[in-house]
Amino acid sequence: MSDPFAQPGIQVIPEEKTETQQRLGRPWKVIVWDDPVNLMSYVVYVFQTLFGMPYEEATTKMMEVHKQGRSIVKVCDREDAEVYVEKLHAFGLQATMERVDE
Numbered sequence: 001m002s003d004p005f006a007q008p009g010i011q012v013i014p015e016e017k018t019e020t021q022q023r024l025g026r027p028w029k030v031i032v033w034d035d036p037v038n039l040m041s042y043v044v045y046v047f048q049t050l051f052g053m054p055y056e057e058a059t060t061k062m063m064e065v066h067k068q069g070r071s072i073v074k075v076c077d078r079e080d081a082e083v084y085v086e087k088l089h090a091f092g093l094q095a096t097m098e099r100v101d102e
Helices: 039-050 054-070 078-090
Strands: 028-031 070-076 094-099
Touching: 028 054, 028 078, 039 054, 039 070, 039 078, 054 070, 054 094, 078 094
Parallel strands: none
Antiparallel strands: 028 070, 028 094
16 A cells, blocks of 8 residues: 655655663762751651661761761752752751762
8 A cells, every 4th residue: 555645756764763861960969967956866767757768777877977977868869959958957957968979
């Protein structure tokens, strides 16, 4: 059966399926900083609640904050990092974000 839309002398080439790779920006680190106000048990609670960390991981991260002055608690895209920082502030924790170095 011939193509009813075909024009003489014009060859139709079917489209090739191509894959496109979406280039995302570098990930961002969410950093929680030590403060003299919040109890260690509260910080563990926040990490469990906000990030879904198991108790052991949340405790390890809290001890990093306490002993080293900071801990990277999440690595994610920029928009998610901004949301996490805002939520950590709402819980009363000091938090910032910075771009991951390549």
